[in-house]
Amino acid sequence: MKIIAVTACPTGIAHTYMAAAALQKAAISLGHAIKVETQGSIGIENKITLKEVDEADLVILAADVAIKEEVRFKNKFVYRTESQKAIKNPKALITEALTQLSENNK
Amino acid sequence: MNEELKNIRQYLMTGVSYMIPIVVIGGVLIALAIALSGVEAGKGAVVTNPIFKNMLDIGVAAFSMMVPVLAGFIAYGIADRPGIAPGLVGGVLAANLKAGFLGGIVAGFIAGYVARWIKGWQVPLNLKPIMPIFVIPLLSALIVGGLMIYVVGTPIAGLMEAMTSGLKAMGQGNAILLSLVMGAMIAFDMGGPVNKVAFMFGVVMIGEGVYTVMGPVAVAICIPPLGMGLATLLAPKKYSEMEREAGYGALAMGMIGITEGAIPFAAGDPIRVIPSIVVGSAIGAAVAAMFGVGDHAPHGGPIVLPVVDNPFMFIVAILIGVGITAVMVNILKKPVHEELDSDGTGIGA
Structure with missing residues (x-):
C-alpha cells in the first residue's frame, strides 16, 4: 500500500514531528510505503506532490488544527485523527485506517 | 454533535497556532524594552531611550494584530481561504470595541461559519467567478461586522473587562x-x-x-x-x-x-x-x-x-x-x- 500522511499540531514544534516519525516507522515495519508531510510552525516540509496524491492508496491526516491545502486530497479516501493518536499507537492507527479503506472500497 | 464539538476545538487551535508567533513578538519585545529601560520609582515603566522606544513600538504593533490574527485564522480553520478576510475584519472590530480575545474568538466563529455558508450557495455558472472576489468577502464582512458592532461586541467587552479586572485583583x-x-x-x-x-x-x-x-x-x-x-x-x-x-x-x-x-x-x-x-x-x-x-x-x-x-x-x-x-x-x-x-x-x- 502507498500511504501519504500529513501531521500538524497547535504549537507546531513537537507533536507534529513526533507523529510524523511514529507514522513513518510504523508504516515501514508493517510493509507499506509512506510519505509524511509535516505542517509545523515553520511551514510545510517534505511536501506531498499532486503526483504522489494520485498514486497513493490512503491519506492519513493526523492533525489537531486545520491543515493547509487540504483540497489536494478531495478525491481520495481520507482517514482523520489527532496527532497524539499517531504518537501513542501508530500501528493500530494505520491498521484501522486500512480496514476503513477496504470497507469503503466494497 | 460530538463530532462538531471536536471540530470547534480544532478551529480554535488553528487560530491560536497562528497567533502564537505574534504573541512572542509582542510579549518579548515589550517586556525587554521595559526591563532594559528600568522602572522609575513612583512612575512605573518609562521607556526614554529611542532604540528601546522603537523596540516597544514594534512589540505594540505585533500586539495590535493579535486579536485579528486569532479571529482570521479561526475563520480560516472553518471556511478555508474565504474565512480569512472577514475573520481579520471582525477581529479588528473586536479589538477596537475592547472585546479582547473573547470578542476575537466570537468574531472568528461568526466569520468562518458565515463564509462557509455563503461558499456553499448554488449560484448560476456565470455568477460563480464573482462569488470569491465580491460576494463572499463583502457579505460575510458586513454580517460579522454588523453583529460585532450592534449585537455581541459591547456585552463581550463588558465580560472581558470584568474578567481581566477580576484576574488582576484576584486574592x-x-x-x-x-x-x-x-x-x-x-x-x-x-x-x-x-x-x-x-x-x-x-x-x-x-x-x-x-x-x-x-x-x-x-x-x-x-x-x-x-x-x-x-x-x-x-x-x-x-x-x-x-x-x-x-x-x-x-x-x-x-x-x-x-x-x-x-x-x-x-x-x-x-x-x-x-x-x-x-x-x-x-x-x-x-x-x-x-x-x-x-x-x-x-x-x-x-x-x-x-x-x-x-x-x-x-x-x-x-x-x-x-x-x-x-x-x-x-x-x-x-x-x-x-x-x-x-x-x-x-x-x-
Whole structure:
C-alpha cells in the first residue's frame, strides 16, 4: 500500500514531528510505503506532490488544527485523527485506517 | 454533535497556532524594552531611550494584530481561504470595541461559519467567478461586522473587562487555586488538548496585560520533562536503557519548555508517571502564583527567564515542582528487569 500522511499540531514544534516519525516507522515495519508531510510552525516540509496524491492508496491526516491545502486530497479516501493518536499507537492507527479503506472500497 | 464539538476545538487551535508567533513578538519585545529601560520609582515603566522606544513600538504593533490574527485564522480553520478576510475584519472590530480575545474568538466563529455558508450557495455558472472576489468577502464582512458592532461586541467587552479586572485583583487564595488547576491541566496530557486549553488561557491573558496567569503556566510546562529527566538520574535502576536515554532528551526539552519530553515515560507507564507530573506541575504553579511570578512570553521553561517577573521565585517554583515529580515517581516505580521489557518501553514510535 502507498500511504501519504500529513501531521500538524497547535504549537507546531513537537507533536507534529513526533507523529510524523511514529507514522513513518510504523508504516515501514508493517510493509507499506509512506510519505509524511509535516505542517509545523515553520511551514510545510517534505511536501506531498499532486503526483504522489494520485498514486497513493490512503491519506492519513493526523492533525489537531486545520491543515493547509487540504483540497489536494478531495478525491481520495481520507482517514482523520489527532496527532497524539499517531504518537501513542501508530500501528493500530494505520491498521484501522486500512480496514476503513477496504470497507469503503466494497 | 460530538463530532462538531471536536471540530470547534480544532478551529480554535488553528487560530491560536497562528497567533502564537505574534504573541512572542509582542510579549518579548515589550517586556525587554521595559526591563532594559528600568522602572522609575513612583512612575512605573518609562521607556526614554529611542532604540528601546522603537523596540516597544514594534512589540505594540505585533500586539495590535493579535486579536485579528486569532479571529482570521479561526475563520480560516472553518471556511478555508474565504474565512480569512472577514475573520481579520471582525477581529479588528473586536479589538477596537475592547472585546479582547473573547470578542476575537466570537468574531472568528461568526466569520468562518458565515463564509462557509455563503461558499456553499448554488449560484448560476456565470455568477460563480464573482462569488470569491465580491460576494463572499463583502457579505460575510458586513454580517460579522454588523453583529460585532450592534449585537455581541459591547456585552463581550463588558465580560472581558470584568474578567481581566477580576484576574488582576484576584486574592492570593484564588490565584493559588487557579494555578493548581492550570498546572495540573498542563501536565495531564503533556501538550494535548487539555494542556492547550490552559496554555491558551495563559497566552490570551498576556494580550490583556495580565502576566500572572502565564507565569505559573510557564513553571508547570517544564516540570514534567525536567522531573522525569531528574528521576532517571536519581534512580537509574528503575528505568530501562531506552528510558534513561530519553531522560537526557527530556532534560533538554524541559529547559526549552517542551512538555512533550515527558511523553515517552507517560506512554510506557501512565499510572505512575501521570499522577507524579500532575502533582509536581500543580504545586510548582501554585508556588509561582504565591509569589506573583509573571511571564511575558507565550512559552514556558527556563528559556523564558529573561522576560519573567520575579525570576528568582520562578526558578524556585520550577525546582520545587521538579523535585516533587522526581521523588514521587521514583517512590511509585519498581526496578525494571530489562529482559521482561519485551515490547519496548512504550516509546511512541
